[in-house]
Structure formats: structure tokens, C-alpha cells
Amino acid sequence: MKKSLFAYLYKQKEKFYVIQTNTRRIFEIDEKTYYILNECKELAELDRDTFNCFVEAGIVVPKESDEVSLMEKGHMANDNDLEWHSLHIIPTEACNFGCEYCFVLKDKQTTEGERVISDEILYKGIDFFLDNNPSDQMILTFYGGEPLLAPEVIYKSVDYIEGVRKRKISKKVITNASRVTPQIAEYLAVHEFDVNVSLDGNKDGHDQFRLYKDGRSTYDDVIRGIKILQEAGNSIKILMTVGDFNAKNLTEHVKSLLELKPTTIALNLPKALQTTDNQIERKMNYEQLLAAYIECMDLCYEKHIPEGHMADIIYGFLRSETQYRPCHGCGKQIALSPDGLIGPCQAYLGTKKYFMPLKLFKDKEQLRKTEEFEKWKQITMYKCEKCRYCYLLPVCPGDCPYDWENRTGSLLNVPDTYCASRKAMFDYMIGRLVNGKEILFRTKNA
Ligand code: SF4
Ligand code: SF4
Known part of the structure; x- marks a missing residue:
């Protein structure tokens, strides 16, 4: 034994x-x-x-x-190739912000592509995703650029999917919140959108990178947008990018996010870009950062507001299934660009790596056979050597092969810093458990 x-x-x-x-x-x-x-x-x-x-x-x-091979066999045998779970629609690549670290737009090679997606491309892309897709767990995400620069694309997509095609789908928008109006906010609330707002901490932290193109502060406009969204009944998830510029005062920044009463926050480490240096993690000391992150978790528990990555670990531990694909991009997702290209992952929008013209494909069967999609379909945690021999594999929620590829040169090689943070989160969770503390972020009565 x-x-x-x-x-x-x-x-x-x-x-x-x-x-x-x-x-x-x-x-x-x-x-x-x-x-x-x-x-x-x-x-x-x-x-x-x-x-x-x-x-x-x-x-x-x-x-x-051979415990891993056994798990792998079981998972792969149940993997239904026909099911596609995620459709990312990019209504426009245009954005009113000029965030220097933007992993979608910073790598853009041209100034083209600022147009809004046409109805023809939009409906074709949606049909392409829905046809022959038996999944009952689909998610539709609007991403950018800034999707609320073209809210009509959101309205048309939802009308078409739910009204015309009669399909059930979860809906999500990732926005900078600067262009929210009461009408948009009401629409998102009525249609039960998962609303994700990017905000990098307090005004000092946020205004380091998330500025208008002419350098003006965006902070007050974002806060105003959040208030409008909440007044209309939306639950807000705040996405904070953590880098050199805000890591030192992480707890202060997190306090200011929690004061806004979001339903969740997510402290995201920056994604490495493909062709340029995002310049925001050169001096970052990961050990100190993790210590500050753990301090922030205490704050989140005090306020009963979950942090997304920690919640993923907890969820991974509480449910009995292993998440063996790092993300939907690995064979379960289609990203649709405004110029009619489709690819497995929206983050490559800047360079269009792995993107191909939608018009080349009759159906998803054809798409599945392309080298690009085949490569992404093959990405599982089992194929990453580090994950394959990691004690955390059954619980780990995976993450972002786009970032892995940019940092390590391989879609199948997770960076050590990423694993260190997952392991620190797991230790923190176990620490709470063995001390008899609640691991869910809920209030006593929830
Ligand atoms: S902690 Fe790292 S090596 Fe371990 S399963 Fe997660 S991603 Fe893989
Ligand atoms: S590779 Fe990263 S950016 Fe792309 S879909 Fe997966 S998690 Fe998202």
C-alpha cells in the first residue's frame, strides 16, 4: 500500500x-x-x-x-463533445477607457475593428453556437471593448436566443460601468444578468490604470454606474486587477470595495499579454501579496461577501466533482468578434491568434476538426504535468491557459505563482474548517 x-x-x-x-x-x-x-x-x-x-x-x-488515470478515464468517458457551454459575444472592440494593462486591446495590431457587430454576424454566430448543442447549462457573456457602448447588441442577442430560439441561457456582462443608464440597469436586472464591474480599489488605486483615453479619472463615473445598477436591483460583482500599483495597500482597497456592498469581489492577478509587457507586476512580491490576500479574506468573511477565487476553491471542495478543464475555452466555448471571426478564447482578440472566419464553417463539427479548436479541446488539467501530480487536482478550479501560454510558452503549463495562490487559499480554508469556523461566506441566517 x-x-x-x-x-x-x-x-x-x-x-x-x-x-x-x-x-x-x-x-x-x-x-x-x-x-x-x-x-x-x-x-x-x-x-x-x-x-x-x-x-x-x-x-x-x-x-x-494509478488514481489520476482512473479519474481521467471516468471524466473523458462522460465528456459530451456536442455540448458547448459558453458563447462570448464582443459587441464592439471599441472602449472609452484606455487602460494600459488591458489584455484584450493592448495587443491589438491595428486600429481597425472598432465597429459594432452587424446583425448578420450576430445572428449567424448565435445560430452557429446553438444549433446541435444539447447543453442545458449555457452561458452568454458580453465582453469588449466596452459592451455597454453598444447595448442594442445585448438586447438583440437576448431577444433572439430566448424569444426566437427559445433556449435557456445564463447571461453575464463585464463592463467598466461608466456608461450605465437607468434604462440599461433596469434591463440587466429584469433579465437577471450577472453584472461584473471592473474597479481597481479605491480612487488612488483605480485611477492608476483605469483612466479615460485622455487621462482623466474614471473613478467617480464607475461608482455612479455601480449605484445606478444597484438601485435597479442588480447584484454586482466587482473585478479588481491586482498589480504593483495596488498590491501594497491591498486591504485598504478591498475595504473600499466591500463598502460598495457587492455580492462578490474577485481579486484577479494580471494576465500576461501576448506581445507587450503590461508593466504591472514587475516588483510584485508574491509572498507578501498572498499574506495580504489572506488578510483580505478575513475582511470578506466579516462582511459576508465572497471573494471569487476563494469561493471557487470552497465550491471545488464541497461538491464532489473535479473540474478537469481549466475553463470553458478548452473546447466548450465560442468567442465571436465584431468582424465575424470565431475563436476559443476572447483574450486573443488583440492578435486574433486561434481566431478564424465564421463564414468558413458550415457547422461546429467542421470547427471541431480544425487544428486550433482541437488544440484547445485537448487542454485538461490531466494534460498539465504539474496538475497531474498535484494533491489539489480534485479541488482546483483551474484557470486561464491564455495566461499560462503567455507566461510559460505552453497552454499546458501552469505558472508556479498561480499554484502557490491556490494552495494558500486551500490552507486558509482548511484552517477555518479545523477551527470550527464557517467556510461559506453567508450570514448566520442565510
Ligand atoms: S494548484 Fe496548480 S498544479 Fe495543482 S491542480 Fe491547481 S493548477 Fe494544477
Ligand atoms: S483561457 Fe483565460 S481568458 Fe481565455 S477563456 Fe480561458 S480563462 Fe478566459
């Missing part, structure tokens, strides 16, 4: 624990047992009851067992 790949040892003060991340079992153990498991000592040294209990919980497994 051997220790399972998914048996993770955790120590807090003088207490010792083993967690099986696949069966989601946690045991408090004594120091000797911790030592035996940690040093991969002879498991026969474990007392009989402990040994039997560990076998039952999957902490100790037969020597010849």
Missing part, C-alpha cells in the same frame, strides 16, 4: 491533520502518524485501526493504483 497522491498533510500549531482531497475526508492525526505519512515511511508502522480507516477513506491506496 502507499499514501494516496491526494492525501495532503496539514499542520496548525501543535495539531496535525490529513485531508484526502478526492474523497474530501479530513482526519485529525497524532504527530507520529503525521510523520509516517509525511516522510512516506513504512505504512505498516501505522496502528491497525488507523490503517483500516485510511484505506476506507482513500488516504492509503494499493501500490499499483
